[in-house]
Amino acid sequence: MLTNNSFFLWLRQSFKLSLLSFHSSLYFLLGIGVFVQLSGLVFNNDNSRYATQLNLLLFLPSLLVLFVSVLSKVFWLQRSMLLISALFGWVLVYSLVNNAAGDNFLHWFKNVFYILLYLSVIGFLVFDERRFCCVLASSSLVVAVAAILTLYYQFLVLNHPLDYESARWHRLFQLGWRGFADLDHPIYAGLYYGVFSIVLTWFYLNFKLKHWQCVFLFVGLFSLLFYVLYTFSRGAWFATAFSGFMLLIFSWNKKSKILMTFGCLVIALSLFVFWSEIYNEQKIGVNGRQLIWGAWLDQLPTFWMWGNGAGSIFSFTFPGGMGKIPAGFTVNQAHSLYLQLWYEYGVVGLILFLSLLVSLFRKAWACREQPLAKLGAALLIFCMVAMVSEVHSIIMRPNPYWVVVWFPIAILLGIKKSDAKQVNHVE
Known part of the structure; x- marks a missing residue:
């Protein structure tokens, strides 16, 4: 009898150790996949290579997470996840009955399935805050280095002028060397780099850092902000400024007070020194969007209830x-x-969709003592401001908009109210 008990005890302990080893390996592999998804847009110069890396390092292993997390009622039965499921269900049903874009049901199902895999992966990683922070830190480091190299290459090697009149029409969006760090458009670039400026600010506000770490962090942060500034994407400007301000409020401590004071001084000085440039931006306004929105409003009675169909193209031609x-x-x-x-x-x-945003904010508020809830809320505000004038689609395969929209949503889905872990946080 003793021998049998010893055998079963050994068997149970071996199973537990195997399970821990499996989870540890899965965390590591998925961490690499999320790192590639977040920062691979700058170190890949080929979209097909980026897609292959995501399929092998993120989506293939994520099938295991989806299988494991199916058993987790905490994740899949929360209000926000149910709203996402309802939204995706509406998209899929509508793709069957009114598919204006001509894409078949399988196209929309694949897009929705990829997003669900991504949400489950981030939610899985957020359960281990320390490892998730390592992924965030390494991704932010790579993106910050890409911003520094872009600024160096564009303004010191290619000698593009820094003055407003010239730079306003030579907006940053690429490194300019062999296709690396090419975001295709200044709007994409401004939003993408803006997200990581918020992430670095969050690291500074919520973690105890050594002096040398602060120096490197601020070099990266100012490089990212300078890059965002020279994209001349006003949507990215407002999203970065407003979400950064709210992050300071959420993380109210000595550090946030210092940054807020410094930010107010910079804004006041900028208004004095660069008033003519600011006035010119005000004259540019929303750059023709008012005409697009006016045309949309004119057509509202024809689609307000049921819409024009999944993937519908809203076409508008500018007059002279x-x-x-x-x-x-x-x-x-x-x-x-x-x-x-x-x-x-x-x-x-x-x-x-609006109900989803409200539910995520309610969860962020309920978990407001957790640093990741502060980051998720700040990035969600960034996303909401950006969506006013810049983001045009979210039911898509991986692209820069995933970093802007689905990444903060996934963070807030992953946090738990009972989670009281601390990772060397600021008191």
């Missing part, structure tokens, strides 16, 4: 006399995610 915008230039989206969602999926899709 729009400054830098040539007559006849056509856009294929409403230049606002809220308006585009309403245009495609009707008031039902819009209400589901």
